[in-house]
Amino acid sequence: MRQTAAAVVVGGGVVGASIAYHLAERGLTDVVVVERGALGSGSTGKSAGGVRQQFSTEVNCRLSMLSVQKLLRLEVDTGWDPSFRQDGYLFLLTTEEHWQLFQRNVELQRSLGLEVQVVSAADVQEMVPPVVVDDVVGATFCATDGHADPTQVCLGYAAGARARGVEIVPATTVTGIDVQGGLVSAVVTSGGRIETPLVIDAAGPWAASIAQLAGVDLPIQPYRRQLYYTERPEGIGDHAPMVVDFASSMYFRPEGPGLLLGMTDRSEPSSFNTNTDDVFLALLIEHAVARVPALEQADLLSGWAGLYDVTPDANPILGRIPEIEGFVVAAGFSGHGFMHAPATGQLIAELIVDGTAHTIDISSLSVVRFRDGQVQAEQNVICRSTVAPGRLVSEVKRVGAA
Numbered sequence: 001m002r003q004t005a006a007a008v009v010v011g012g013g014v015v016g017a018s019i020a021y022h023l024a025e026r027g028l029t030d031v032v033v034v035e036r037g038a039l040g041s042g043s044t045g046k047s048a049g050g051v052r053q054q055f056s057t058e059v060n061c062r063l064s065m066l067s068v069q070k071l072l073r074l075e076v077d078t079g080w081d082p083s084f085r086q087d088g089y090l091f092l093l094t095t096e097e098h099w100q101l102f103q104r105n106v107e108l109q110r111s112l113g114l115e116v117q118v119v120s121a122a123d124v125q126e127m128v129p130p131v132v133v134d135d136v137v138g139a140t141f142c143a144t145d146g147h148a149d150p151t152q153v154c155l156g157y158a159a160g161a162r163a164r165g166v167e168i169v170p171a172t173t174v175t176g177i178d179v180q181g182g183l184v185s186a187v188v189t190s191g192g193r194i195e196t197p198l199v200i201d202a203a204g205p206w207a208a209s210i211a212q213l214a215g216v217d218l219p220i221q222p223y224r225r226q227l228y229y230t231e232r233p234e235g236i237g238d239h240a241p242m243v244v245d246f247a248s249s250m251y252f253r254p255e256g257p258g259l260l261l262g263m264t265d266r267s268e269p270s271s272f273n274t275n276t277d278d279v280f281l282a283l284l285i286e287h288a289v290a291r292v293p294a295l296e297q298a299d300l301l302s303g304w305a306g307l308y309d310v311t312p313d314a315n316p317i318l319g320r321i322p323e324i325e326g327f328v329v330a331a332g333f334s335g336h337g338f339m340h341a342p343a344t345g346q347l348i349a350e351l352i353v354d355g356t357a358h359t360i361d362i363s364s365l366s367v368v369r370f371r372d373g374q375v376q377a378e379q380n381v382i383c384r385s386t387v388a389p390g391r392l393v394s395e396v397k398r399v400g401a402a
């Protein structure tokens with residue numbers, strides 16, 4: 001492992017790999033990526049791979065729209081096929097409040113150039129016949145949304161970074177970050193010390209503990225999310241969209257010959273627990289069968305759990321920590337880190353190489369928003385944090401003392 005580097009990326013998930021690739025593409029190749037396990041072994045390898053552009057804030061729509069463009073050319077850029085399929089996302093709205101919110105979202109999305117359709121319950125029935133639509137007030141559909149393979153995207157960016165001179169070090173844990181006179185000076189790892197003026201915290205659900213090594217409090221907490229794989233009922237075709245029952249947060253999409261099925265347990269507290277659990281599974285099945293009765297006959301084939309890295313406003317924290325020169329964060333994606341990783345890599349590389357992210361204005365995603373009270377929470381989230389924002393705001397305030 002190198003003993004000096006221009007930059008050290010902590011975390012070899014899809015976000016860290018994308019950042020390393022884009023730095024190298026911009027000519028900054030003296031970069032080391034330190035990963036505790038194997039590439040993609042954190043949240044990335046657990047993800048449902050969903051890619052959607054339907055958000056409630058401009059910045060999140062733009063992050064996704066840029067990511068879609070980048071996924072479409074990932075194979076040309078890196079030689080790795082991301083298996084990106086644009087089969088769409090279909091949001092089912094069953095309350096008047098949600099329906100109003102989504103219609104406002106559609107106005108915003110269209111103003112940004114995204115083609116989104118407002119569809120009726122009858123249209124939903126035609127698109128995915130086994131779905132119960134009795135209670136559906138309306139729905140939105142974006143045909144260019146879809147899903148891709150998170151591991152392929154992560155390995156593709158990592159391979160592209162490595163080919164350009166980046167060193168990727170798996171099975172190595174970051175244990176310390178040296179800060180002298182307010183400047184980052186070194187990253188300490190289980191494999192040795194790397195002198196560097198720049199560290200990028202891309203440690204996903206562990207990002208707050210990495211920041212803590214430099215004395216920084218970040219309002220990012222881990223939340224377990226479970227996914228299950230079942231047989232696929234007839235009538236849900238290979239190219240069926242990702243269907244999201246927004247009120248219950250239950251979602252499903254075809255995956256190979258089966259169906260990927262997930263939901264958020266909104267009562268679950270923050271933890272690093274990654275076990276599946278039968279009580280939650282029973283609840284998921286109840287919601288899933290209510291929406292797709294044919295699922296009652298489907299066999300459950302497998303299941304797993306991973307972690308979301310959640311912030312109080314469900315938006316990522318992107319950019320520099322003002323109090324420590326040389327400390328950059330790209331974490332807190334709140335369940336959207338796979339779809340936002342391609343854009344994030346480019347924007348963080350712009351920030352580092354050019355001094356500012358110019359393709360998309362990400363200033364609203366700076367950690368200082370929690371201190372300034374300039375928080376615009378994302379409304380279109382499948383998971384809603386149960387963390388009391390007040391407590392996290394005070395945690396962020398302590399950054400100033402770090």
Ligand SMILES: Cc1cc2nc3c(=O)[nH]c(=O)nc-3n(C[C@H](O)[C@H](O)[C@H](O)COP(=O)(O)OP(=O)(O)OC[C@H]3O[C@@H](n4cnc5c(N)ncnc54)[C@H](O)[C@@H]3O)c2cc1C
Binds near residue numbers: 040334
């Ligand atoms: C069940 C589930 C479904 C999901 N579905 C979607 C979806 O459909 N669409 C979407 O966009 N997102 C989805 N997500 C979220 C998405 O997976 C994450 O936002 C994304 O993978 C985050 O990538 P990352 O690189 O930031 O984090 P990770 O992939 O977690 O990478 C962080 C890495 O840091 C490493 N690390 C931690 N501590 C240290 C240390 N001390 N030293 C060295 N390395 C360290 C970890 O080993 C890990 O590999 C889902 C997540 C889950 C759990």
